[in-house]
Amino acid sequence: xxxxxxxxxxxxxxxxxxxxxxxxxxxxxxxxxxxxxxxxxxxxxxxxxxxxxxxxxxxxxxxxxxxxxxxxxxxxxxxxxxxxxxxxxxxxxxxxxxxxxxxxxxxxxxxxxxxxxxxxxxxxxxxxxxxxxxxxxxxxxxxxxxxxxxxxxxxxxxxxxxxxxxxxxxxxxxxxxxxxxxxxxxxxxxxxxxxxxxxxxxxxxxxxxxxxxxxxxxxxxxxxxxxxxxxxxxxxxxxxxxxxxxxxxxxxxxxxxxxxxxxxxxxxxxxxxxxxxxxxxxxx
Numbered sequence: 001x002x003x004x005x006x007x008x009x010x011x012x013x014x015x016x017x018x019x020x021x022x023x024x025x026x027x028x029x030x031x032x033x034x035x036x037x038x039x040x041x042x043x044x045x046x047x048x049x050x051x052x053x054x055x056x057x058x059x060x061x062x063x064x065x066x067x068x069x070x071x072x073x074x075x076x077x078x079x080x081x082x083x084x085x086x087x088x089x090x091x092x093x094x095x096x097x098x099x100x101x102x103x104x105x106x107x108x109x110x111x112x113x114x115x116x117x118x119x120x121x122x123x124x125x126x127x128x129x130x131x132x133x134x135x136x137x138x139x140x141x142x143x144x145x146x147x148x149x150x151x152x153x154x155x156x157x158x159x160x161x162x163x164x165x166x167x168x169x170x171x172x173x174x175x176x177x178x179x180x181x182x183x184x185x186x187x188x189x190x191x192x193x194x195x196x197x198x199x200x201x202x203x204x205x206x207x208x209x210x211x212x213x214x215x216x217x218x219x220x221x222x223x224x225x226x227x228x229x230x231x232x233x234x235x236x237x238x239x240x241x242x243x244x245x246x247x248x249x250x251x252x253x254x255x256x257x258x259x260x261x262x263x264x265x266x267x268x269x270x271x272x273x274x275x276x277x278x279x280x281x282x283x284x
Contacts, residue, residue, distance in 0.1 A: 030124045037117040037124075038110070045112030049105050052112060057193060060164040061091035061172075067165040086165065089172040093186040104187050111194055115156065115201075119149040148208055155204030159197040163253050167196060203238060203258060210265035214272040221270035224262075235259055 045052060059065050072085040095101045114121075123145050130138070172182050213219045224231070239254035 027128060030128045034117070034121045034124045037120045038113045040113070041116030042109040042113030044116065046105065046109035049108055052108060057108070057190065058091075060160065060193075061089055061093075061168050061189070063090050065165055067161050068169075086169045089169055091168065091172055092183060093189055094183050095186045100185070100187055104190055107187075107190060111198060115198065118152055118201075119145060122148050144208070148205065151204040151208065152201040155201035156197045158204075158257065159200035160193075163196045163200065164193060166253055167192065200254065204261065206258070206261045207265045207268055211268050211272065214269040217276075219269065221266050221273050224266045224269055228262075228266075231262055232259060235262060 060067070068086050072082065075081065075083055075085050095104070126145060171184075175182075210219065210224070214221070235255055235258045236251070239251050239258060
């Protein structure tokens with residue numbers, strides 16, 4: 001899709017072309033509606049902030065969290081005993097500033113509102129881009145909102161149920177000295193949790209991003225295969241940025257699914273390239 005075509009998309013009546021100012025006005029309203037949706041979700045999250053903190057946010061830091069039970073059950077079913085079991089933790093947190101918990105409440109509300117409103121926010125973005133696509137392109141993008149939302153929520157759940165428990169268990173179990181007590185700030189815990197959930201949800205969009213770039217001819221499967229090693233390094237860097245630390249456990253847990261998504265992206269790009277070659281031959 002050319003930028004020129006996008007900036008000259010038609011109005012809804014299909015008659016008058018939209019000027020650059022019209023586009024800015026159109027974009028402004030999409031952004032406003034998206035912000036309103038996030039704020040509505042934030043209000044809901046704010047009302048239930050205490051329950052969200054106690055039952056959701058603190059759950060991975062509790063030794064009864066479901067992931068610890070799953071890992072132990074898997075370990076025993078494979079005949080490995082307690083090898084894969086995580087001990088779990090009974091973490092305590094502190095807030096050492098007068099406004100710390102109050103500010104954290106708004107942080108939780110905003111992040112919760114964004115997660116709740118994500119499908120709608122992307123739908124608004126899609127409504128802005130959609131008029132610039134041809135009918136042929138639109139047919140190939142059916143269900144895009146569903147798949148984007150599915151990948152995002154899958155990434156969030158992966159970060160919450162898999163990455164966060166490993167991260168919490170590692171940090172609370174690691175001791176440099178018996179005289180040092182692990183008592184992290186609540187705000188620090190929330191920041192790390194956001195990275196390992198929302199951040200992973202965003203990174204899980206990789207296959208769809210590759211699909212779009214392949215369809216517009218920006219990248220090919222051959223290109224992705226050629227630079228596979230470079231991509232692995234980039235994924236490692238991304239994993240190091242997303243995870244709060246560079247410990248091998250967190251890096252491995254994030255890197256493996258991201259690299260698998262990259263390989264899936266190669267398969268998707270390959271299929272798109274083959275389809276494009278077939279269509280090119282039919283036209284020639």
